[in-house]
Amino acid sequence: MGKGMYEVTVRKTFSAAHTVTIDGTREPLHGHNFAVEITLSSRELDDEGLVIDFRKIKRWLEEILREFDHTYLNELARFKNITPTAERLARCIHDHMETRMKSTQCTIERVTVWESESSRATYSGTA
Numbered sequence: 470m471g472k473g474m475y476e477v478t479v480r481k482t483f484s485a486a487h488t489v490t491i492d493g494t495r496e497p498l499h500g501h502n503f504a505v506e507i508t509l510s511s512r513e514l515d516d517e518g519l520v521i522d523f524r525k526i527k528r529w530l531e532e533i534l535r536e537f538d539h540t541y542l543n544e545l546a547r548f549k550n551i552t553p554t555a556e557r558l559a560r561c562i563h564d565h566m567e568t569r570m571k572s573t574q575c576t577i578e579r580v581t582v583w584e585s586e587s588s589r590a591t592y593s594g595t596a
C-alpha cells in the first residue's frame with residue numbers, strides 16, 4: 470500500500486474545422502486550434518528511469534492527429550454519422566493510443582482535447 474505512481478503528459482496541437490449540432494440546431498462551420506494532452510502512468514520506471522520516452526508518445530500522437538489536421542472533421546469517414554465533438558475526438562485518440570500501449574508498461578490515464586483556452590473535454594478509459 471501507499472505505492473506511488475508516475476505520470477507523464479505530452480501536448481500537441483492540430484487545426485481543424487467542424488460544425489456541431491446542439492439542440493437540433495447546426496452551428497456554423499468554424500475552426501479551432503485544438504490542443505491534445507495525453508497522460509500516461511506507470512508504477513515502475515524502465516531501466517533508463519523513464520515512464521516512456523517522450524519522443525515515442527509524441528511520434529504516436531502525431532501519427533494519430535495526422536488524420537484530423539487541416540480537415541473538415543464532419544467529412545471524415547468516422548464522423549459521417551456522428552458529430553465530431555471534442556469529447557469524441559478525445560475518445561478516438563484514446564482508443565488509437567491504447568493499441569500502441571500494448572508494447573509498453575504504461576496505462577493511459579486520460580486524453581484531454583482543448584477547443585480553446587477555456588474549453589476542454591476529457592476521456593478517461595477504464596483501467
Ligand SMILES: [Zn+2]
Pocket residue numbers: 487489499501584
Ligand atoms: Zn467548435
